[in-house]
Amino acid sequence: MQAIAALVPKPPLPMPRPPSRPPASAAPGRAGPTSLADVAALAGVSPGTVSRVLSRPEMISEATRTRVLAAADRLGYVANGAARALAMRRTHTVGALVPRFGGSSFPTLVQALETALAAEGYNLLLSAPDAARAHDPALLRSLLERGVDAVALLGAEQPAPVFALLAAHRMPFVLMWAQHSEQGPCIGFDEREAAALVVDHLADLGHRQLGFIGGRTADNERARRRFGGVLAAVARRGLALPPEALVETEYGFRQGFEAMQAVLARRTPVTAVVCGNDYLAAGALAALDQAGIAVPGRMSVASFNDNEFAPYLHPPLTTVRVPIPAMGELAARHLIAQLAGQRPATPPLLPVELKVRGSTAAMPAATNPSTRKTRGERR
Numbered sequence: 001m002q003a004i005a006a007l008v009p010k011p012p013l014p015m016p017r018p019p020s021r022p023p024a025s026a027a028p029g030r031a032g033p034t035s036l037a038d039v040a041a042l043a044g045v046s047p048g049t050v051s052r053v054l055s056r057p058e059m060i061s062e063a064t065r066t067r068v069l070a071a072a073d074r075l076g077y078v079a080n081g082a083a084r085a086l087a088m089r090r091t092h093t094v095g096a097l098v099p100r101f102g103g104s105s106f107p108t109l110v111q112a113l114e115t116a117l118a119a120e121g122y123n124l125l126l127s128a129p130d131a132a133r134a135h136d137p138a139l140l141r142s143l144l145e146r147g148v149d150a151v152a153l154l155g156a157e158q159p160a161p162v163f164a165l166l167a168a169h170r171m172p173f174v175l176m177w178a179q180h181s182e183q184g185p186c187i188g189f190d191e192r193e194a195a196a197l198v199v200d201h202l203a204d205l206g207h208r209q210l211g212f213i214g215g216r217t218a219d220n221e222r223a224r225r226r227f228g229g230v231l232a233a234v235a236r237r238g239l240a241l242p243p244e245a246l247v248e249t250e251y252g253f254r255q256g257f258e259a260m261q262a263v264l265a266r267r268t269p270v271t272a273v274v275c276g277n278d279y280l281a282a283g284a285l286a287a288l289d290q291a292g293i294a295v296p297g298r299m300s301v302a303s304f305n306d307n308e309f310a311p312y313l314h315p316p317l318t319t320v321r322v323p324i325p326a327m328g329e330l331a332a333r334h335l336i337a338q339l340a341g342q343r344p345a346t347p348p349l350l351p352v353e354l355k356v357r358g359s360t361a362a363m364p365a366a367t368n369p370s371t372r373k374t375r376g377e378r379r
Contacts, residue, residue: 035077036050043071044067050072094117094124096110096151097129097134097140097153098126104277105305116329122336127139135157140153144171151172156186156221174187176331185344186346189351195232197352199274202272209245209271214226214249215248223248244266245270247259251276253279257286258283260283271300272360277305279307285314300359303318313359316357318354321352322352
């Protein structure tokens with residue numbers, strides 16, 4: 001039941017210039033916040049009708065809805081969410097645990113999740129810890145204590161206490177950017193397929209010696225799967241991936257720049273570099289430009305994710321478009337279906353697509369890409 005504010009008579013105060021209309025946060029002539037009864041009185045309907053307009057608008061005629069909403073807007077009425085949550089045993093809030101963004105595509109994922117939830121009347125409560133604490137069960141416990149109705153987690157590799165907490169609270173959940181888990185539904189794509197698209201493209205262009213700049217595989221399942229997919233595709237195509245041309249680092253522009261500098265300093269004769277995401281690739285392109293190495297004339301660069309800036313780099317970046325917004329949208333739909341009492345089937349793995357742009361090309365024969373060119377010889 002909606003809480004009703006007490007109505008206390010308020011003696012008039014002498015004011016030389018009284019306001020022409022009441023403050024938006026209070027009913028005319030009343031003290032304290034506007035109540036549901038105030039809106040009902042102004043609209044000429046019952047409090048029950050106001051409640052239905054705000055919670056089940058399809059039950060009320062358009063004329064009555066318009067009148068009630070106009071009254072609520074005039075009075076600046078805000079529903080008592082705590083009281084409504086108590087009555088419905090629902091907060092209409094979904095929790096999400098996504099590590100701190102940094103140079104990643106997680107903001108796009110979170111935005112898609114939030115937009116799809118909002119369309120169904122749900123709010124998103126986001127916890128964004130640093131990567132070292134991303135799997136701490138205390139973070140999930142904190143979300144549960146705030147009364148979330150469901151939870152979206154990033155990745156399938158969650159510690160046992162996390163799944164135990166979800167089971168103990170019978171909490172609907174979904175695992176985003178995940179391929180498979182015995183513990184619950186996953187929304188994701190095939191990392192091996194994505195890696196194969198990049199490696200096959202470079203192999204078809206004649207590249208035989210590749211480098212790889214990626215995330216830290218020890219504590220990042222997405223980096224680990226991506227690198228594993230690259231290794232599998234390299235082996236299948238009979239290519240070489242020299243250890244001196246492998247760099248694990250944090251995701252970011254600066255890290256990509258420094259990693260590419262390290263690969264060049266080792267003078268390993270690679271003709272193409274695969275980067276674990278577009279932020280690393282952007283840094284790598286900057287390092288190659290500074291070193292006077294033409295892309296793609298002497299070195300090709302390819303990547304993953306197809307962030308919005310990828311087509312506008314110099315040169316435009318060849319990268320695999322992965323379904324980041326679709327993962328967020330499907331995760332929201334899956335949770336909403338669970339909250340409606342349904343048992344939705346886990347969606348199949350989402351499609352990926354290679355976007356070929358100007359950063360990759362066939363290599364001229366007998367070239368050493370680590371040989372510096374003069375400024376006049378560039379591009």
